[in-house]
Amino acid sequence: EVQLVESGGGLIQPGGSLRLSCAASGFTVSSNFMTWVRQAPGKGLEWVSIVYSDGSTYYADSVKGRFTISRDNSKNTLYLQMNSLRAEDTAVYYCTSYGYIYADVFDIWGQGTMVTVSS
Amino acid sequence: DIQMTQSPSSLSASVGDSVTLTCRASQSIGTYLNWYQQKPGKAPKLLIYAASSLQSGVPSRFSGSGSGTDFTLTIGGLQPEDFATYYCQQSYTTPYTFGQGTKLEIK
Numbered sequence: 001e002v003q004l005v006e007s008g009g010g011l012i013q014p015g016g017s018l019r020l021s022c023a024a025s026g027f028t029v030s031s032n033f034m035t036w037v038r039q040a041p042g043k044g045l046e047w048v049s050i051v052y053s054d055g056s057t058y059y060a061d062s063v064k065g066r067f068t069i070s071r072d073n074s075k076n077t078l079y080l081q082m083n084s085l086r087a088e089d090t091a092v093y094y095c096t097s098y099g100y101i102y103a104d105v106f107d108i109w110g111q112g113t114m115v116t117v118s119s
Numbered sequence: 120d121i122q123m124t125q126s127p128s129s130l131s132a133s134v135g136d137s138v139t140l141t142c143r144a145s146q147s148i149g150t151y152l153n154w155y156q157q158k159p160g161k162a163p164k165l166l167i168y169a170a171s172s173l174q175s176g177v178p179s180r181f182s183g184s185g186s187g188t189d190f191t192l193t194i195g196g197l198q199p200e201d202f203a204t205y206y207c208q209q210s211y212t213t214p215y216t217f218g219q220g221t222k223l224e225i226k
Binding site: 035044045046047050058060061094102103104105106107109110111112 | 120151153155157162163164165168169172174206208210213214215216217218219220
């Protein structure tokens with residue numbers, strides 16, 4: 001069974017850093033497109049970042065220069081390094097595959113991990 | 120960035136009703152349009168991809184249509200488990216933007 005499990009969320013002060021992890025099972029992170037999508041409390045969905053199988057990365061303007069997406073092939077794990085955190089980064093962060101089953105779709109989702117940025 | 124606008128923002132309906140949700144893109148996106156269903160406290164779930172293709176396992180009462188800038192999601196014969204929030208999303212280009220969602224509530 002294909003599964004994504006996020007971890008690493010928590011309460012962090014503004015300006016701080018946090019690294020989210022997404023452990024994959026049943027498929028290979030490095031061979032697929034992987035993304036992070038977030039959802040602020042009571043709000044809609046916002047795409048954050050994507051890493052393609054060739055290693056190229058893209059970011060939403062709202063996080064560009066502060067967040068870094070990466071993967072560890074040996075651990076089959078996706079990461080999101082979040083620096084200079086702001087209150088508006090408070091959200092549930094979902095790890096997803098992109099195009100694993102169907103082209104151009106966020107098709108497999110993790111359960112999410114909550115990040116709260118507050119003093 | 121491509122803006123996705125969903126209407127209505129919320130909708131009340133009864134079990135057995137048929138409803139149509141609308142999604143409009145700020146520029147043409149062909150059929151690079153997907154629909155997701157989200158229930159409270161859960162991750163979104165893919166319903167329809169490429170505007171009209173049903174994800175495996177999704178009931179046939181769900182259907183999608185449209186191309187270019189205007190898209191619809193129709194649910195024919197609402198069931199209790201269909202009351203949720205629905206999001207459209209364009210995969211034409213980054214940033215991959217979502218609509219603001221339509222919350223479907225029980226009347």
